[in-house]
Amino acid sequence: MGIYETIQQLESMRKKLLITNYVMIGSFACMFIIPLFLVVIAPGTPGAQPILMLVLMVPMIISVRRQTDIKGKYKELYKSTFVRQVLQDIFDNVYYDGKTGFPSQLVKDMSLCRMGNRFATEDYLSGSYKGVRFEQADVRVQYHTSGKNSHTTTYFEGRMFIFDYPYKKVFSVQVFSENFQYRCKNPLEFKTNKVHMESEVFNREFDVMAVQDVDAFYVLTPQMLEKITLIRNRYGNVALHFNGNKLFVGINCGMNAFDGNPKRPIDYNTERRQAYEDGRVIMDIIEALEIRPAEEPDW
Amino acid sequence: MSPITITLIVVLAIVFLLLGWGVACSNGIKRLDLKCKEALADIDVALMKRHDSLTKLVDVVKGYQKHEIETLTQITAMRAGMAMNERVNVTKQMNDLMGRINLVAENYPELRSNANFRQLQTAIMDTEEHLQAARRLYNSNVNQYNQKLVVFPDSIIAGMIGAQQKSFFEVPEANKQDVKMDF
Numbered sequence: 001m002g003i004y005e006t007i008q009q010l011e012s013m014r015k016k017l018l019i020t021n022y023v024m025i026g027s028f029a030c031m032f033i034i035p036l037f038l039v040v041i042a043p044g045t046p047g048a049q050p051i052l053m054l055v056l057m058v059p060m061i062i063s064v065r066r067q068t069d070i071k072g073k074y075k076e077l078y079k080s081t082f083v084r085q086v087l088q089d090i091f092d093n094v095y096y097d098g099k100t101g102f103p104s105q106l107v108k109d110m111s112l113c114r115m116g117n118r119f120a121t122e123d124y125l126s127g128s129y130k131g132v133r134f135e136q137a138d139v140r141v142q143y144h145t146s147g148k149n150s151h152t153t154t155y156f157e158g159r160m161f162i163f164d165y166p167y168k169k170v171f172s173v174q175v176f177s178e179n180f181q182y183r184c185k186n187p188l189e190f191k192t193n194k195v196h197m198e199s200e201v202f203n204r205e206f207d208v209m210a211v212q213d214v215d216a217f218y219v220l221t222p223q224m225l226e227k228i229t230l231i232r233n234r235y236g237n238v239a240l241h242f243n244g245n246k247l248f249v250g251i252n253c254g255m256n257a258f259d260g261n262p263k264r265p266i267d268y269n270t271e272r273r274q275a276y277e278d279g280r281v282i283m284d285i286i287e288a289l290e291i292r293p294a295e296e297p298d299w
Numbered sequence: 300m301s302p303i304t305i306t307l308i309v310v311l312a313i314v315f316l317l318l319g320w321g322v323a324c325s326n327g328i329k330r331l332d333l334k335c336k337e338a339l340a341d342i343d344v345a346l347m348k349r350h351d352s353l354t355k356l357v358d359v360v361k362g363y364q365k366h367e368i369e370t371l372t373q374i375t376a377m378r379a380g381m382a383m384n385e386r387v388n389v390t391k392q393m394n395d396l397m398g399r400i401n402l403v404a405e406n407y408p409e410l411r412s413n414a415n416f417r418q419l420q421t422a423i424m425d426t427e428e429h430l431q432a433a434r435r436l437y438n439s440n441v442n443q444y445n446q447k448l449v450v451f452p453d454s455i456i457a458g459m460i461g462a463q464q465k466s467f468f469e470v471p472e473a474n475k476q477d478v479k480m481d482f
Contacts (some may be wrong), residue, residue: 213338214436217438
């Protein structure tokens, strides 16, 4: 199937998604409006109201099921058409799977955010850029309480990255931007101390936690402090964790990467640009933090 | 309850609060003092490592250039309990020595390609970074400690327990730059 046919197919799915959406909203509204009218017009027929509500529930349920089904197929086709191609153009050794992500144990070991009792992940991507190996996935971690006062707190929703960081091995140094609320405390069961860096501006905007204070000063050179501030200025809510020969980065942006917007008509160039922008974040972090491959010495 | 009892309770409460604050403040100063000592120990470890690596590097260089052995080995041995200015002096000597080794290596291509020489250079660069980290940590801790000693009302407790201001680990401007190893 050529690109034109694929776009046509995606466009048809997108329209179906919109129609099912309208049916859902319409049925939901009718479920309350029509019985209300019946009360006013025919007040003597109270038994008709629940029956009518049940009848109106049927198209709603069908729409929900149909939408879930189409949404899955739309996402899959969208990602294989636009995302995979763009990623292969900009990175080396690309492995991309839109359906899977990081295992929850790995996210826990990354020690960026608190772990709740609800976990969702997708868009696993691994590859290398300028010789630096990386992995990324969309991650959502929530804490849900059931019962009378049930509520859901989102601990993290955004993108997590793993970069090879071979030239400065340290034992757990975490950096959280001030607004990173649900942060992981005591990574890998070790007690950490709050480290006071020499830059007061940095101390106001970030919290640095480390098992050994000297490790924080070893990895967070004055230049690195500036680079981290740059990343925070670009992406807002960020957390970094230097551990062993890995650097873990979390961007808590509340959005998923590599997803098409079904509300907008498909345009080949726009979709490719969108996928490129999502991939560019990885290039941006590698370049901003000046992460280099293992072979190259540090000077 | 009689007014005397109430006054007594209030006075006792104030005394306990003051005592509690005094103990907390004194502990805070001692904790920072300990952190400074730990950071100083990190500096000593890094200096010691650097000294060892440099000594090994000098041995490698000796095999290529015997005339400069005497000048190359002019370096104060590290020992426990050194004063801050002695540490600074040793750091300066090490940097000077490294510069001289680099000059020698520039004239001996076979020395530059020696695997042992390159490995030792990498080790020295790594210890240099550890030394810088330890120095920054120490200076940051000293800064916090000194601030606590001069800010009122902590300065009262600092005076009572005889806490003294600490000096920073200052590296001479010329030695702050990384030793260049472009061969």
